[in-house]
Amino acid sequence: MSEPKERFRVLLRMRIRPGMESDFEKTWLRVGDAVTADPANRGQWLMASQDEPGVYYIVSDWTDEAGFRTFERSAEHVEHRKRLHPYRIDGSMVTSRIVYHLEPAHAGEDT
Template sequence: MSGAAGGVRVMLHLRPAPGEDAAVAEAYHRISKDLDGTPGLLGNELLRVITDEGAYAVLSEWESMAAFRDWEAGSAHRGTTSPLRPYQDTERPSPFSLFEVVATY
């Protein structure tokens, strides 16, 4: 990921039950296929948290907050992302974090 300042990163925090790693990867790939071509979405990655066994995150890159908000407000948002919903980390205050890119190098 290598977007410019002003871009947005969205991190979805996941914590599947033991043995559900393959289901998380499968859900991620299904959602990614469905989101291919979404206006403003520059890419996403499924990450395993090295310092927290069993934790995962999906990091998506958006060209702007407006592009992310437009997609989030759309009718397809909830249905498209529902395969990962059972794996969201409910121990966190929010299952996702939003980051604005302030500077890049």
């Protein structure tokens, strides 16, 4: 167990219009560099819900909340949102601070 360096995590939940899931995924991948190019970003993941058809989760890690909020107000983020907005029915956002990180017992294997 370790206390991680300051890290801020954002979890987005998006419900996508039926039949547009594949186009949403492709567009998210194409415009993802708008997020990952930001110096405060530490990576992002797109996940499709196994339980709710058409629901996606996006997780992104940031150096800190201030870095995320600066990006959130940037022209790059506004453009990123414009390109994804036509696919969305609705969405929500939760932010958090990582308190602890547990490494897998089988360190060295891909997790």
